[in-house]
Amino acid sequence: MLPKPKAALAQNTYAYESEPLVKPTGFREYDARWLFGSELNLMGVQALGMGLGTLIAELGQKPQIVTGHDFRSYSASIKYALISGLMASGCTVHDIGLCMTPMAYFAQFELDVPCVAMVTASHNDNGWTGVKMGANRPLTFGPQEMARLKEIVLSGSFVAKPGGGYRFHENFPERYIADLTDRPELKRRLRVVAACGNGTAGAFAPQVLEAIGCEVILLDTKLDHSFPNYNPNPEDLKMLHAMRDAVLAHQADLAFGFDGDGDRCGVVDDTGEEIFADKIGVMLARDMSALHPQARFVVDVKSTGLFATDPVLQAQGATTEYWKTGHSYMKRRTHELRALAGFEKSGHFFFNAPYGRGYDDGLVSAIAICDMLDRAHGQRMSDLKNALPKTWSSPTMSPHCADEAKYGVVDAVVREFQAAQREGRLVAGQPIRDLVTVNGVRVTCDDGSWGLVRASSNKPELVVVVESPVSEQRMHEMFAAINEVLRRHPEVGAYNQTI
Known part of the structure; x- marks a missing residue:
């Protein structure tokens, strides 16, 4: 023993x-x-x-x-x-x-x-x-x-x-690839960049995309465990910018970026603009609820407010629940509610039948996006993006905070915003309309601008996201308000990236 x-x-x-x-x-x-x-x-x-x-x-x-x-x-x-x-x-x-x-x-x-x-x-x-x-x-x-x-x-x-x-x-990979590609080819020949950051997906993603009918442009698909270009993370701006450059150089329809173990997928559109995964989720929810009226979806608390306010989703009878961030939480909740799909801002997507088996798979996500474009009557990815109500969203920003301290810091931040709501104090110059504390704290102001703070589940850091449906300036004001609270805690260190 x-x-x-x-x-x-x-x-x-x-x-x-x-x-x-x-x-x-x-x-x-x-x-x-x-x-x-x-x-x-x-x-x-x-x-x-x-x-x-x-x-x-x-x-x-x-x-x-x-x-x-x-x-x-x-x-x-x-x-x-x-x-x-x-x-x-x-x-x-x-x-x-x-x-x-x-x-x-x-x-x-x-x-x-x-x-x-x-x-x-x-x-x-x-x-x-x-x-x-x-x-x-x-x-x-x-x-x-x-x-x-x-x-x-x-x-x-x-x-x-x-x-x-x-x-x-x-x-065994042959059985997996056969399962994904045993389907009709796309009617529309899409030119796609497959960006893998030299991670594991490079061994599999290109052949799956080719088998469903895409013309594939390879980007960092050679396996290299030193990750010589950037970490394979489709939320990382360095990876997204490499995808942008490849789309523009090759006049591609879009780029898919797969993370290190292939369960997440990020997207850059035909104009070279990155589309954060929560906005991709809104597009997919529109497409799927058109085929399945009254569809139910689950999204994580980092995700855009459009899931609750989008007029197309409302007209199609779609309903959405905001839930805890984390692939296990989201997978479980999507399963419990028998939702059609779950979308997480990090790029973990969970599709139930008829689209998937309930687990997160970046290639299943990529195929769903290709199918959406196949049904889009010639519209491009940028057209689908521009059809959404405009919001200004930050990437996921992560200030360092030791594992031993991060949950205590988040608890203190939650109490701070709860006190602000009770006492009628303003946040970013406006009253608090709503607080969601299912996972950290998501504070929403009267104009719909919101900010989130939570503890990362897998690294010694916090997670910060902000969004405004009003203006880029309001997005920056929300970030400043959130950051002001965090800076009262010396345990919180430097960000990996900021707006």
């Missing part, structure tokens, strides 16, 4: 090679993320696998699990350490090899396996690793499961069982 994990161990020591290292803060709200080496070692990964296998048994689930890994220099070794722990706890592991995260979710259905453990740090900087886990397809773990997993692992309460096994599924 493995010894109880330690929260800290010095590297290049006997203890580091003989005991599991698992920093407690790596267990996050709905997945796990660590800096590999300083916060987690391979024995710690083995402990995580044994803890996950123990939890699967506790949940009464069949001990069968899909696993795969993303394209980082250390991901394969982490996966095999995880597999050793899972097998020691009695699980049969179905290994699909190098893959995107949605490919692992697909494998749960294709192989009839209930559980998943995908080794990926998604778009995090090199040095990070993590695991996305679930035991009830198409859902992934939420706070309750993560809290119990953390308790099992950190206390060393592993249950070793015989009967574990291993099966490698050769050429």
Whole structure:
């Protein structure tokens, strides 16, 4: 049996090679993320696998699990350490090899396996690793499961069982690609840029887009775990600007940008302008609710207010609920409400039947956007964007804040705005019309301008988003008001990007 994990161990020591290292803060709200080496070692990964296998048994689930890994220099070794722990706890592991995260979710259905453990740090900087886990397809773990997993692992309460096994599924990506492309080709020949940031999606996205009838222009599709150009993150302005330049150079219809593990998709239109994912969600909701009147949607609290006010959605009887940010939260809520789709500003989209199986897949999102354009009577992506009511929106902005401090800071910010509302104080020069506190705080002024502050679920930082339906100036005023409150907290550091 493995010894109880330690929260800290010095590297290049006997203890580091003989005991599991698992920093407690790596267990996050709905997945796990660590800096590999300083916060987690391979024995710690083995402990995580044994803890996950123990939890699967506790949940009464069949001990069968899909696993795969993303394209980082250390991901394969982490996966095999995880597999050793899972097998020691009695699980049969179905290994699909190098893959995107949605490919692992697909494998749960294709192989009839209930559980998943995908080794990926998604778009995090090199040095990070993590695991996305679930035991009830198409859902992934939420706070309750993560809290119990953390308790099992950190206390060393592993249950070793015989009967574990291993099966490698050769050429599994072919089955995934066939599933996505077994459909009629597009009627309209779209010229699309496939931007992958040298991440895992580069091995799969171009051939899927070509198979559905697109002319594909490759951008940073060669796998390179050093990410030499930019991190594969479709919310990152550097990636979006590279996509813009490629669209303009090749006179493309649009660009798709896929994140490091392929479960998110960003878009740049034919004019080279990035369209934030929440606005893409409004376009898709318009298209889908025209085919499915009275459709229900779920969106995260970072998303545009247009889901509630758009006249086209209102005319088509569409209804939308704002919910917690985070792929597990959104996936679960979309599933619970049997919504047609869920849209998250980060680019995680969740499509239920007939569009998908309920999990987030950047390629399913890209296909849905291509189909929308196929039905758009010759309109271009910019035409669909310009048809939306005008709003001025910020990108997602993330000031640094340590994991140990970020939730306390957000709680204090929530109390600050609640007090402002009670006392009738102005925010950005206007009264508060509404506060949503389901996930951090979203404060909306009388003119509809709003700002959000929440804690990041997977990095040591906060998340700030602002939007105004009035003017760019009002957007900047909302940001200034939000930032003024944050600057009262010395724990809050520099932003990764600002407006």
